[in-house]
Amino acid sequence: xxxxxxxxxxxxxxxxxxxxxxxxxxxxxxxxxxxxxxxxxxxxxxxxxxxxxxxxxxxxxxxxxxxxxxxxxxxxxxxxxxxxxxxxxxxxxxxxxxxxxxxxxxxxxxxxxxxxxxxxxxxxxxxxxxxxxxxxxxxxxxxxxxxxxxxxxxxxxxxxxxxxxxxxxxxxxxxxxxxxxxxxxxxxxxxxxxxxxxxxxxxxxxxxxxxxxxxxxxxxxxxxxxxxxxxxxxxxxxxxxxxxxxxxxxxxxxxxxxxxxxxxxxxxxxxxxxxxxxxxxxxxxxxxxxxxxxxxxxxxxxxxxxxxxxxxxxxxxxxxxxxxxxxxxxxxxxxxxxxxxxxxxxxxxxxxxxxxxxxxxxxxxxxxxxxxxxxxxxxxxxxxxxxxxxxxxxxxxxxxxxxxxxxxxxxxxxxxxxxxxxxxxxxxxxxxxxxxxxxxxxxxxxxxxxxxxxxxxxxxxxxx
Numbered sequence: 001x002x003x004x005x006x007x008x009x010x011x012x013x014x015x016x017x018x019x020x021x022x023x024x025x026x027x028x029x030x031x032x033x034x035x036x037x038x039x040x041x042x043x044x045x046x047x048x049x050x051x052x053x054x055x056x057x058x059x060x061x062x063x064x065x066x067x068x069x070x071x072x073x074x075x076x077x078x079x080x081x082x083x084x085x086x087x088x089x090x091x092x093x094x095x096x097x098x099x100x101x102x103x104x105x106x107x108x109x110x111x112x113x114x115x116x117x118x119x120x121x122x123x124x125x126x127x128x129x130x131x132x133x134x135x136x137x138x139x140x141x142x143x144x145x146x147x148x149x150x151x152x153x154x155x156x157x158x159x160x161x162x163x164x165x166x167x168x169x170x171x172x173x174x175x176x177x178x179x180x181x182x183x184x185x186x187x188x189x190x191x192x193x194x195x196x197x198x199x200x201x202x203x204x205x206x207x208x209x210x211x212x213x214x215x216x217x218x219x220x221x222x223x224x225x226x227x228x229x230x231x232x233x234x235x236x237x238x239x240x241x242x243x244x245x246x247x248x249x250x251x252x253x254x255x256x257x258x259x260x261x262x263x264x265x266x267x268x269x270x271x272x273x274x275x276x277x278x279x280x281x282x283x284x285x286x287x288x289x290x291x292x293x294x295x296x297x298x299x300x301x302x303x304x305x306x307x308x309x310x311x312x313x314x315x316x317x318x319x320x321x322x323x324x325x326x327x328x329x330x331x332x333x334x335x336x337x338x339x340x341x342x343x344x345x346x347x348x349x350x351x352x353x354x355x356x357x358x359x360x361x362x363x364x365x366x367x368x369x370x371x372x373x374x375x376x377x378x379x380x381x382x383x384x385x386x387x388x389x390x391x392x393x394x395x396x397x398x399x400x401x402x403x404x405x406x407x408x409x410x411x412x413x414x415x416x417x418x419x420x421x422x423x424x425x426x427x428x429x430x431x432x433x434x435x436x437x438x439x440x441x442x443x444x445x446x447x448x449x450x451x452x453x454x455x456x457x458x459x460x461x462x463x464x
Contacts, residue, residue, distance in 0.1 A: 038050065038051055038073045072169060129142070131166060133145055160173055185202050188200060189205055209222035212242035212243045227239060234248075234259060236248070236249070267280045276288060276302050287302075291326070291327075292325075293326060293464070308328055314330065315328075318332075324458040325460035329458065347365050349362065350362060368456045371458070372459075373429070373430075374425045375425060380411075381457075384397060393442040393447070397437070397439075400452065401434070402433050402435055403434060407432075410436070429459060429461040431456065433455070436455055438453075
């Protein structure tokens with residue numbers, strides 16, 4: 001007996017019936033094959049192959065998103081994360097397009113975890129009790145075969161097998177993405193995952209910070225360290241972003257180590273800082289003056305101490321205290337030597353009636369003055385004038401004695417007065433005694449006489 005089934009004729013023998021069942025299962029597989037979502041059955045290869053959704057689906061990614069095909073699916077990724085255009089899959093697997101780290105994305109981009117999809121292993125509709133990927137249990141039910149556990153999967157060594165109902169799928173662990181069927185390490189350091197320093201390691205990365213910063217608990221961002229809390233400076237400390245600066249109190253300067261403060265020697269800056277002598281002190285300086293002076297209110301100048309006014313002198317009650325710059329002297333009572341007689345406490349006179357007074361000055365007037373050492377010249381220092389005027393008389397002023405070094409000269413300022421001028425500086429301490437003579441000439445009565453001012457000049461030791 002013959003049977004005609006779909007254009008084929010077979011004998012009714014058992015041998016031919018078995019052949020018919022083989023043909024239904026093997027010769028026409030395309031009528032009973034199904035693949036998981038994202039895969040399509042290739043009749044030539046006789047297996048399920050990946051569907052490139054980026055090429056087959058219209059507008060699969062919207063807006064500024066770019067489609068990247070994956071094994072069994074696809075990803076929509078912002079275009080700004082890529083620095084090279086996407087190249088569709090061809091004979092060679094597409095190279096990964098890395099995100100541009102300049103855009104400042106801080107969140108980690110890792111390909112999406114594989115979706116829970118239908119098994120990638122092809123299912124065959126048959127008259128068998130369980131589908132492929134399942135095994136019959138003793139109770140007649142079908143149990144899923146864990147291909148990952150039984151190591152019956154075909155994932156390559158770089159991939160991770162994930163069991164699904166009736167099949168399995170191949171994916172990558174965190175820190176890797178699937179490119180050309182291979183799991184390749186993601187270089188997280190290229191995408192700005194770390195705020196400062198980044199070290200890429202297989203499947204992960206490690207962040208660290210520059211000196212002056214510490215890593216925050218998020219293991220990505222860095223926080224400034226306040227170095228001033230550890231008091232690294234000997235004086236003052238100012239915290240800066242990532243570092244610190246030391247400053248010093250007034251009168252100190254920062255040493256070469258940047259943290260220690262050393263005393264500033266203000267006295268070395270200028271010899272004119274103090275009028276007399278400068279003494280350096282920690283953080284400052286002080287001026288001192290020689291004996292006979294005190295430091296003025298400005299802290300730098302020296303002012304004469306008037307020992308005669310303060311009573312800080314050794315003069316007796318019979319003596320007269322005379323103060324000069326930087327000191328004093330005790331003047332004994334005036335003693336006039338004969339033929340002179342005392343007419344006042346500072347003047348001696350020689351009477352005209354006394355024959356011994358002939359050719360001698362009529363009076364000697366004693367005066368005292370002080371002068372600073374090295375005083376600038378020329379300088380008018382003393383004036384002299386006639387106190388009594390006679391009709392027809394004229395006066396001549398001159399230095400009679402004491403000007404051995406020619407430091408002085410007389411300049412007549414009128415017919416009855418003259419000025420003593422210092423023409424050369426005199427260094428002290430020194431005592432100079434000058435006899436300044438005023439000659440009176442009267443041709444009408446044929447008279448010629450003179451008077452003397454005995455001027456004692458105390459030149460100080462210092463120029464102040």
